[in-house]
Amino acid sequence: MLTRGAPSRDVLLGDVLIRDVEVEGAGRVDVRIAAGRVAEIGRRLAGPCDLDLDVDLDVDGRGGALLPGLHDHHVHLLATAAQAASVRVGPADVHDRDGFVEALRAGPPGEWVRAVGYHQNVAGDLDRWALDAYAPDRPVRVQHRSGELWVWNSAALRAAGLEGDGRFWREDERLRGFTPPVRLDLEGVGRRAAALGVTGFTNADPHPADGLAATLAALPQRVQIMGIDAPLKILLDDTTLPTPDELAARLTAARPGPVAVHCVTRVQLLVTLLALDAAGPATGDRIEHGSVIPAETIPWLRRLGVTVVTQPHFPAERGREYAADVDAGDRDHLYRCRSLAEAGVPVAAGTDAPFGTHDPWAVMRAAAGRADGEALGRRRALDLFTGEPGRPGRPRTVRAGVRADLCLLHVPLREALGELSGETVRAAFAGGVPITSA
Structure with a gap:
């Protein structure tokens, strides 16, 4: 008591x-x-x-x-807080096209629908016209499970005065002013996290909104924000991938501070490692996600001293989709844990909520229960969330x-x-x- x-x-x-x-x-x-x-x-x-x-x-x-x-080393707090005002339309929430349509049409006509967690396995690829067929009488915007794509229907585009096919790739910053305010349940986020023993977060948005620090100060946990008091986040896309020299120039401009480079493909990781070699590593440098880490790059990561902040729960949460979407040559290299730790590469985890579970204990269970040779011991799985905020791979005591x-x-x-x-x-x-x- x-x-x-x-x-x-x-x-x-x-x-x-x-x-x-x-x-x-x-x-x-x-x-x-x-x-x-x-x-x-x-x-x-x-x-x-x-x-x-x-x-x-x-x-x-x-x-x-x-x-x-516990410290969640990679989370998107505003998006997590917006979930209370959103419709869940991921594969675990709606199982087919009919369920998707029913979810979009629920609620009073004319009000905006914010749907999240979508994957094309539910009802195929989306654009404005596909959404018009499902929900023509109200503004609808649907976020892909990756968090990188929004699709709007015609009613939403008309309400905002926008044109095009309704597909917006990584344009959250531009779109903020075109949508009605979303109720943010930050109190609920803080309460649920505290009940799980979470006392700190690292917010991983690449472009922090104005006033974000003041908004997140409402949380009872300690919060660090990438680009403000945590490493600068650098997003990479295969379609616009910089050369290693170009990325090295960005890293050099960020020095002496550390960077957190978003790497979800093999080529993104290779370009990042070459750029880190050219610019020189800094204490606190991070690889975010490390979705695909070929075995031959592990000694390279160790030499650079970079920390991998990964999501070992994704292979369990997204196994069916990964089996269909991920190149066969990459499947043995997904979200490594044990092989990195045994090689001396600092490893930590973030939930990536709301794009994954918000429960760090579920992430630990996933890390300890993997059957692909990447399982961690249970004590080591706990340490994925006990690292120092600025040095996630260094467990606190x-x-x-x-x-x-x-x-x-x-x-x-x-x-x-x-x-x-x-x-x-x-x-x-x-x-x-x-x-x-x-």
Whole structure:
């Protein structure tokens, strides 16, 4: 039970005593938090009943594991927050053309429909005329599961004063001013993530919207934003791929800061590695996704010291589509984990929500349960989400002096690893402040 101790004017917000928890390397101990950091770890630490010390919060850990708070190293927070106002039309949500049409036509006529998660396996390739046949009486916009393509019907184009076939490839920034505001459920995003032990995010949008930092400050978690206080994100497309020299020039212009290069094909990875060789690596450089990593590039990645932030759950979530869409020569190289870790390449994970599950524990289970030779041990799978925000492949530990971003479990670590489930999470603390409890 979480119980408040006697307040004192000398106690800083977030002063917490967590009793009887399992901390790796220390056993069953008490942990004191002060000024947002772990101040002391030991047995039978002084508490609120002692005359010389008061705390704001006294927590009985009941022998549960106290872990570093989970950090989602690659997520799209505004898109995730917009899901509450969106219609899900992915293969897991609607199974055929009839289900897709029914989903688009639901709701009052005339109102905009924002549909997300679409894959062509549901009802084929889309353009404005295909959408007109399915939902002609209201503005409709459908986002592909990749997040890279929007398709609008004629009603939506007329409402916005736009023309063309309704297909917009990576034009989110241009389209923002043409659509009605979407209700953002940031409170729900923060609450659900906290319940899973998530105390931090790295927002991975390539072009942060104006005021994004202020908007995301509403979340109780610590948030880093690519291009602001996290590595600059560089998007690559095979159709407009720069030469290695051109990309190296972009990397050099970004130095001394690190970069996060979006690599979802073999050729994108090769161009990136050549450019990193030419420009020279920087501490904190990242490969985002690493969807296809040929075995011969693994020593190259290790030499450069670049971190791969991947999505090991995608082969499980998208297995049927990958079997049809991915070149046979690339299927053995998808979303590597174990081979990278064993070679000494730093590896971490992000959910890529809303384009994948928002649950990091589901990602861990997927990473540990792979049957393609890339499965990680369960302890290593947990570390995919315990890395430092600026160095995702470097796992954090609970020790004196570190920021008190913490995840308290109902059970000891050994039992938690057996389950790898968010159901084992009891409470989360961000900078020493409890953001959820159970």
